Amino acid sequence: MSGEEEENAAELKIPDEFLKAKCLMNCEVALILEHKYEQLQQMADDPMNQMSQVFEKSLQYVKRFSRYQNPDAVRQVREYPSVIYAPYDALRTWEPLSRNSGRSDSYGSIHQDQIIDVISAIVSFALQTRGRAHDDEAIEKMLNDLSLIKKFE
Amino acid sequence: MFFHIVLERNMQLHPRHFGRDLRDKLVSKLMKDVEGTCSGRHGFIVAITGIENVGKGLIRDGTGFVTFPVKYQCVVFRPFKGEIVEAVVTMVNKMGFFAEAGPVQIFVSNHLIPDDMEFQSGDVPNYTTSDGSVKIQKESEVRLKIIGTRVDATEIFCIGTIKDDFLGVISDPGANP
Numbered sequence: 001m002s003g004e005e006e007e008n009a010a011e012l013k014i015p016d017e018f019l020k021a022k023c024l025m026n027c028e029v030a031l032i033l034e035h036k037y038e039q040l041q042q043m044a045d046d047p048m049n050q051m052s053q054v055f056e057k058s059l060q061y062v063k064r065f066s067r068y069q070n071p072d073a074v075r076q077v078r079e080y081p082s083v084i085y086a087p088y089d090a091l092r093t094w095e096p097l098s099r100n101s102g103r104s105d106s107y108g109s110i111h112q113d114q115i116i117d118v119i120s121a122i123v124s125f126a127l128q129t130r131g132r133a134h135d136d137e138a139i140e141k142m143l144n145d146l147s148l149i150k151k152f153e
Numbered sequence: 154m155f156f157h158i159v160l161e162r163n164m165q166l167h168p169r170h171f172g173r174d175l176r177d178k179l180v181s182k183l184m185k186d187v188e189g190t191c192s193g194r195h196g197f198i199v200a201i202t203g204i205e206n207v208g209k210g211l212i213r214d215g216t217g218f219v220t221f222p223v224k225y226q227c228v229v230f231r232p233f234k235g236e237i238v239e240a241v242v243t244m245v246n247k248m249g250f251f252a253e254a255g256p257v258q259i260f261v262s263n264h265l266i267p268d269d270m271e272f273q274s275g276d277v278p279n280y281t282t283s284d285g286s287v288k289i290q291k292e293s294e295v296r297l298k299i300i301g302t303r304v305d306a307t308e309i310f311c312i313g314t315i316k317d318d319f320l321g322v323i324s325d326p327g328a329n330p
Contacts (some may be wrong), residue, residue: 009154009299010235015194017158024155024228029199032228036200052189054256058199058230061255062155064294065239 027066027074033059073153077146154236155255159205160195161224162187166210168217180204183223193304196231197256230255232299232311239323240313242293245278252295257309261297265314267321287322294323 007013024032037059040050068074162183170178184201191197208222232238232254240252240259249262263272263280270280270289279290289295297313297320304310315321 007233008235009233014233018156018231022157024157026155029155029228032202033200036202054189054191054197054199054230057253058197058255061241061253064241 026062027068030062030066031071068150068153070153073149076149154231156229156231158229159224159226161222164221164223165218179221191308196229196309199228199230201225201227232257232302232309234299234302236299237296239294239296242289242291242295245290247272250289257311259311259313261313261315265316267316288325289322292326296320296323
């Protein structure tokens with residue numbers, strides 16, 4: 001109990017095991033619990049008897065407060081962060097060209113100065129956007145994308 | 154908030170269950186023992202989604218019981234202080250109102266309800282603004298912030314507030330759609 005005084009979800013001060021765990025959206029929980037309910041129905045004659053009150057209340061709650069009903073939409077929303085950050089990941093794993101590397105043959109036609117220009121442009125873009133990954137414009141875009149998923153669910 | 158976590162538990166099994174269906178019996182005993190329970194550390198264990206690993210059984214001295222360490226994945230509901238949740242109002246009285254968010258009960262005291270909302274008693278007790286535009290009654294959906302949690306033997310109980318920005322009624326069951 002004494003540890004609970006320090007907890008504050010608003011500042012993300014929660015136990016380590018939850019910080020590392022997968023947080024589920026209500027719609028995802030709804031899919032999981034509904035699947036389990038169907039399994040119970042198939043296995044036993046009286047699924048209501050087997051379900052705990054916690055299960056029943058949770059199922060009712062997540063069905064009522066699910067933002068997305070369609071499993072495809074749920075998947076899109078879950079994968080959305082990886083879509084946003086994919087360009088940054090690509091940048092991180094990009095191998096710099098070097099005059100002595102084996103790949104220089106295929107880039108033989110590109111002038112070395114041009115290569116340097118390209119590299120510096122990419123690096124400055126990355127530096128610019130890294131700190132501002134969550135500025136207002138980016139947030140606005142994310143909100144619009146997510147609402148589009150909801151619209152075309 | 155709902156989480157998908159891996160937990161571990163030592164399951165004791167009587168020798169009469171040993172045989173071909175040992176693993177199945179272990180899993181169903183685990184589900185019966187664990188699903189629906191609540192702990193202060195992990196919250197409510199809503200449902201077990203899979204078994205990750207069943208360790209080697211250890212025979213207890215003196216009895217024939219065998220203890221198996223079982224690692225399993227499950228969905229848990231753990232409310233945190235500072236968390237914003239949506240809840241359904243279950244009861245309204247002059248001290249405040251009770252709401253439920255999944256398996257957890259939350260109490261919002263009248264001190265933590267905006268000052269412009271007054272308690273109205275009657276057939277359907279409710280809190281209403283002076284102009285009647287916003288009403289909190291049974292079955293209303295509200296967004297609230299959890300400001301404290303208390304753990305009992307079998308459940309977690311929370312205190313909440315709707316006095317901050319963006320909190321309060323989401324939908325009113327009495328309103329026209």
